[in-house]
Amino acid sequence: MNRSAVWHPFTQHALEPAMQSIARTGGAHLETADGRRILDAISSWWVVTHGHRHPAIVEAIRKTADSLDQIIFAGLTHEPAERLANALLGLAPSGLDWVFYSDSGSTSVEVALKMALGYFRNIGAPRSRIVAMEHSYHGDTIGTMSVGARGVFNAAYEPLLFEVDTIPFPAAGREQETLDRFEEVSRDRSTAALIVEPLVLGAGGMLMYPAWVLAELRKITEAYGTLLIADEVMTGWGRTGTLFACEQASVSPDILCTSKGLTGGAIPLAATLATDAIFQAHYSVDRKKTFFHSSSYTANPIACAAALANAEIWRDEPVTERIAALSARQAAGLRRFRDNPFFTDSRATGTIAALDLRTDSAGYLAEIGPKLRAFFLERGLLVRPLGNVLYLLPPYCITRNELDGLYDAIEEAGERFGSRP
Numbered sequence: 001m002n003r004s005a006v007w008h009p010f011t012q013h014a015l016e017p018a019m020q021s022i023a024r025t026g027g028a029h030l031e032t033a034d035g036r037r038i039l040d041a042i043s044s045w046w047v048v049t050h051g052h053r054h055p056a057i058v059e060a061i062r063k064t065a066d067s068l069d070q071i072i073f074a075g076l077t078h079e080p081a082e083r084l085a086n087a088l089l090g091l092a093p094s095g096l097d098w099v100f101y102s103d104s105g106s107t108s109v110e111v112a113l114k115m116a117l118g119y120f121r122n123i124g125a126p127r128s129r130i131v132a133m134e135h136s137y138h139g140d141t142i143g144t145m146s147v148g149a150r151g152v153f154n155a156a157y158e159p160l161l162f163e164v165d166t167i168p169f170p171a172a173g174r175e176q177e178t179l180d181r182f183e184e185v186s187r188d189r190s191t192a193a194l195i196v197e198p199l200v201l202g203a204g205g206m207l208m209y210p211a212w213v214l215a216e217l218r219k220i221t222e223a224y225g226t227l228l229i230a231d232e233v234m235t236g237w238g239r240t241g242t243l244f245a246c247e248q249a250s251v252s253p254d255i256l257c258t259s260k261g262l263t264g265g266a267i268p269l270a271a272t273l274a275t276d277a278i279f280q281a282h283y284s285v286d287r288k289k290t291f292f293h294s295s296s297y298t299a300n301p302i303a304c305a306a307a308l309a310n311a312e313i314w315r316d317e318p319v320t321e322r323i324a325a326l327s328a329r330q331a332a333g334l335r336r337f338r339d340n341p342f343f344t345d346s347r348a349t350g351t352i353a354a355l356d357l358r359t360d361s362a363g364y365l366a367e368i369g370p371k372l373r374a375f376f377l378e379r380g381l382l383v384r385p386l387g388n389v390l391y392l393l394p395p396y397c398i399t400r401n402e403l404d405g406l407y408d409a410i411e412e413a414g415e416r417f418g419s420r421p
């Protein structure tokens, strides 16, 4: 075979010259071209919820492709998009009334930011500041990098990023600092929106905070007329134990972003849900008030049908019970590490579990990351640490034995790579 011409994401090709080729997927597994099975402990970047190639989703894709492909979504509509919008509004926190489609988590957040600024401009009281949380990750486009934490992922593009106000991460015991800082930056009423990852900050290190903090942040947004954007791209579709993480705080945001698990991980799609007030601010005979955003593949019918099949799986299968069982197993798995000297912290929220390996150097670029990845891959396990942070974010169909095997391997990794206290 000639050399590969494919440039991979978040991949340093100089250090990863050879790449495994995956020929098949199914359930919690990937299978290489030469027949090796790999347990997908991270749901292939957090997208696969029920397991790879759930038959109902595969069937929906097949069936829809027989009658529909992409149609321009400005001025035209189709049944899968209409039905999916109603399904989403039925599942999402109450108070959200409109669904805007796009095709990735990043675009769903870009759309949210534009909606927020458009709202204030269109009601004649412009606000332009965005407040974001320390350590957040919202995507890799210029806007989403701007509202994300500054660091190694975006250092090269810093000159293009816009300024945001940052509130501290509400670490245990320091929650009030976060709330006080948010109140302080809200006072001059120039803040259009607070954007947060509810309960779990993903790529920033699987950092977790309690639901009451989100509820308190919500109260502050309400007090100052600031919009709340819940970026549920990672946390949505059961990851934190409830369908959306906001539910645990009884919070209904003004804007909610969803992608990843929206199609059960089969095909790209995203949606930004918004309140009627935000829609009405854009609803006018004045064409300048139009929401000027689109992407060519907006509301792809095949992707919408896959997402509808996903919603039906939630309705027809015991997904909630599966999530509860997996969450309990994750919590039990972590208990093994309470007194393990090679780990400095372990935490779980719903189906997401994370452990901090004791190492001399931390951070995304810590050399330990690729070493750990190779260690797990040799054992047929796909784990992709964030520096020294090991996390498990598996499909809900993972078995008890498979999860136990992962925790055994993590224990072994601790002994092999962890520093002694």
Ligand code: PLP
Residues within 6 Å of the ligand: 104, 105, 106, 107, 109, 137, 138, 139, 140, 197, 202, 203, 231, 232, 233, 234, 235, 259, 260
């Ligand atoms: N927001 C959050 C919270 C995410 O975790 C991610 C991706 O990991 C994104 C946005 C960006 O999504 P995508 O990679 O689909 O653009």
